[in-house]
Amino acid sequence: xxxxxxxxxxxxxxxxxxxxxxxxxxxxxxxxxxxxxxxxxxxxxxxxxxxxxxxxxxxxxxxxxxxxxxxxxxxxxxxxxxxxxxxxxxxxxxx
Numbered sequence: 001x002x003x004x005x006x007x008x009x010x011x012x013x014x015x016x017x018x019x020x021x022x023x024x025x026x027x028x029x030x031x032x033x034x035x036x037x038x039x040x041x042x043x044x045x046x047x048x049x050x051x052x053x054x055x056x057x058x059x060x061x062x063x064x065x066x067x068x069x070x071x072x073x074x075x076x077x078x079x080x081x082x083x084x085x086x087x088x089x090x091x092x093x094x095x
Contacts, residue, residue, distance in 0.1 A: 027033065056071060 052071075
């Protein structure tokens with residue numbers, strides 16, 4: 001109770017500084033700057049996943065058999081670049 005009373009008796013400049021400092025400490029405690037800097041990356045990953053889910057849904061409605069194999073090729077192509085068409089068919093800059 002004494003703390004609250006003494007806080008009310010502080011000058012407005014000190015009060016503003018104390019509140020600003022408490023806000024800064026709270027942001028650092030909850031890691032808000034790290035979360036805000038990582039947010040665009042996670043939004044891009046979510047958008048990419050939703051795009052591929054929509055593509056899979058489109059392929060499913062066009063032809064069910066192609067939609068079974070397309071995610072397998074997509075995952076292999078994204079995970080191992082050496083399986084790309086250029087690696088399979090050979091490089092165009094052979095000596």
